[in-house]
Amino acid sequence: MQITSMHFKARAGAKLADVRLQGALKKLQGNFVKGRADRVAELDNFQDIRDAAAAIRDRALANLDVWLDTFERNATARGTVVHWAETHDDVNRIVKEIAAQHGVRKVIKSKSMVTEECALNDALIGAGLEVIETDLGEYILQLAKEPPSHIVAPVVHKTREEVSDLFAEKHNAPRLTDIPALCREAREKLRPHFLSADMGVSGANFIIAETGSTLIVTNEGNGRMVTTLPRVHVAITGIEKVVPTLEDVTTLLRLLPRHGTGQSITNYISVTTGPRRAGDLDGPEHFHVILVDAGRTKLIGGDLQEMLRCIRCGACMNHCPVYQSVGGHAYGWVYPGPMGAILTPTYIGLENAPDLPNASTLCGQCSVACPVKIPLPDLLRKLRERQFEQGLKPWHEVAALRAWGWLAQHPSVYGLMTRIKVRALKAMANREGMIRSLPFGGGWTDRRDFPAPAGKTFREMYKAKNKN
Amino acid sequence: MSARANILARIRTAQGRAVTGHSEEREAVAQYIAAHPQGPRPQVDADIEARFRDRALNLSTTIDTVTTVADIPAAVARYLRDLNLVSTAVCWPEFAGLDWAAQGLRVEVRSAGGDDLVGITGAFCAIAETGTLMMCSGPDTPPATSLLPETHIAVVSRNRIVTGMEDGWALLRRERDALPRAVNFISGPSRTADIEQTVTLGAHGPYRVHLLLLP
Numbered sequence A: 001m002q003i004t005s006m007h008f009k010a011r012a013g014a015k016l017a018d019v020r021l022q023g024a025l026k027k028l029q030g031n032f033v034k035g036r037a038d039r040v041a042e043l044d045n046f047q048d049i050r051d052a053a054a055a056i057r058d059r060a061l062a063n064l065d066v067w068l069d070t071f072e073r074n075a076t077a078r079g080t081v082v083h084w085a086e087t088h089d090d091v092n093r094i095v096k097e098i099a100a101q102h103g104v105r106k107v108i109k110s111k112s113m114v115t116e117e118c119a120l121n122d123a124l125i126g127a128g129l130e131v132i133e134t135d136l137g138e139y140i141l142q143l144a145k146e147p148p149s150h151i152v153a154p155v156v157h158k159t160r161e162e163v164s165d166l167f168a169e170k171h172n173a174p175r176l177t178d179i180p181a182l183c184r185e186a187r188e189k190l191r192p193h194f195l196s197a198d199m200g201v202s203g204a205n206f207i208i209a210e211t212g213s214t215l216i217v218t219n220e221g222n223g224r225m226v227t228t229l230p231r232v233h234v235a236i237t238g239i240e241k242v243v244p245t246l247e248d249v250t251t252l253l254r255l256l257p258r259h260g261t262g263q264s265i266t267n268y269i270s271v272t273t274g275p276r277r278a279g280d281l282d283g284p285e286h287f288h289v290i291l292v293d294a295g296r297t298k299l300i301g302g303d304l305q306e307m308l309r310c311i312r313c314g315a316c317m318n319h320c321p322v323y324q325s326v327g328g329h330a331y332g333w334v335y336p337g338p339m340g341a342i343l344t345p346t347y348i349g350l351e352n353a354p355d356l357p358n359a360s361t362l363c364g365q366c367s368v369a370c371p372v373k374i375p376l377p378d379l380l381r382k383l384r385e386r387q388f389e390q391g392l393k394p395w396h397e398v399a400a401l402r403a404w405g406w407l408a409q410h411p412s413v414y415g416l417m418t419r420i421k422v423r424a425l426k427a428m429a430n431r432e433g434m435i436r437s438l439p440f441g442g443g444w445t446d447r448r449d450f451p452a453p454a455g456k457t458f459r460e461m462y463k464a465k466n467k468n
Numbered sequence B: 001m002s003a004r005a006n007i008l009a010r011i012r013t014a015q016g017r018a019v020t021g022h023s024e025e026r027e028a029v030a031q032y033i034a035a036h037p038q039g040p041r042p043q044v045d046a047d048i049e050a051r052f053r054d055r056a057l058n059l060s061t062t063i064d065t066v067t068t069v070a071d072i073p074a075a076v077a078r079y080l081r082d083l084n085l086v087s088t089a090v091c092w093p094e095f096a097g098l099d100w101a102a103q104g105l106r107v108e109v110r111s112a113g114g115d116d117l118v119g120i121t122g123a124f125c126a127i128a129e130t131g132t133l134m135m136c137s138g139p140d141t142p143p144a145t146s147l148l149p150e151t152h153i154a155v156v157s158r159n160r161i162v163t164g165m166e167d168g169w170a171l172l173r174r175e176r177d178a179l180p181r182a183v184n185f186i187s188g189p190s191r192t193a194d195i196e197q198t199v200t201l202g203a204h205g206p207y208r209v210h211l212l213l214l215p
């Protein structure tokens, strides 16, 4: 996926003014935020489960290499071929090699954010393969040639009318407007692809060291098709996704659907272990797993390691006032919201995403909502510090803070400056006492008025009061 | 150096662990796997059948009860007739001996293909906590039959209802040497909420999941 995280501020401004997007984002808050709260309330011991989930992730991360090695041994024993990829390009190369080795022509995919990181679809299409996304949301995006705007609900930014227009145009069919009819239309378009594809590509929500299995959660059933029907299967996932045992993954599964979509459980949870066995009537003949680093080891061992606990539920963005206002596209890469504001700068470089660590009010909602207790605001603060240390803050911001720092240490000058300022601001006010537009403060007054100060500073008023 | 060696070495170096010689860590990992402790579990009412029914119905699964295996064809015929569905189906081999024809049904014993409309399966067990079916793949239990047809009918014995997913794993550990190729947990008909967050049943898998509970 093309990276446009440099332009967060400009894009955020445009998204705020997009009335249609604002409507779509409201729905997300209603469904996912309320859904999570309701489903969490079903668990009498939610906080215990949450503590256990964080501990499970930390256990895996503390000896990550040993767990990965264990996974690899158990997967290999079951006939899985395990590959390791250091970069996104490595992933694309490995998938192309597997495709070539098995004479693959058509590839079906279930939703995978790691492959979005890699821009795998473009790479495969470039190699002459036909690639079809089968998650309904991802399918819509593939037709529309757009990136996802949410890690769980990738097409949350689109309305039904837009999908109607898109299907009518791309399918060359009568325009349907009813949502179930649109879903059936996609089902009927995609069914033949499921049955004729040579290769299925999926992500993995977890990989299980004990059994060498990959696990995916889906609601549509496309994940099951992708892992069952084609003769070659490739599961692509980050190295941090390893979980020790079946019991551990069970604990995480009590939280992932609740925090992701507000469900107690997703429709399907598929645990797949290697290729088809003797006598099996279905299942792939070849099963490959690609373990991807691509920036993840940069988070290991440092003060950001907790971020690797992430189980990609999306709760932090659903609860984030900034995400709720600007949507996912403004963040400019695969991962939006608070988790993206940490992952994007660390994976692609702070200098390529300078606004993201600052795209947060640090209100703390994200860390309260996070099922694995990632202290997201603390991590954002650490990134801000790093940004300052590396001299990546814009010069005018640094200069302004320096000036303010100097003023704060010189009370008499400070007092003089504020006296001038409050008077000047008062003079700019209209009859209602509001300022319509602030010089150098357009961001404040573009969409709302600024209440003018009373014309005296606090210190002046305090002094006057004490005299009486 | 290989990508594998590079990645593993990067991890160990970043965490300040020596790049070689970690037999103690391996031992600890092996011990943890051997113990595979359960995490904290939420409370589930003692009547697990009632809980299972309640949760399954909530997920838009429908449930009927049959008293003996021989009654299955009549129950299937009734269900299909009531919903005006076709009278042809495919089933798992365990139901091959049933008298389907007497109920006016044409049932073939094979794995489902893309055009089959009704699939009849058993289940490895059922999970009360979430109203879920646990299915294990195998030569006689092809997963496609619970996936491709628009209607999935599953026969479940009451004595195979367990409390939570942990108990499903325990049953599997007890009864089998290793995991089958695929373990699928099914919780109601397939669905999507991708368009405007509106839940719609029947995405790529079944539109309907119907359970026949055996004593």
Ligand code: SF4
Pocket (backbone or CB within 6 Å): A259, A309, A310, A311, A312, A313, A314, A315, A316, A317, A339, A366, A369, A370, A371, A372, A373, A374
């Ligand atoms: S950071 Fe936490 S809340 Fe956000 S996606 Fe990851 S696990 Fe979910």
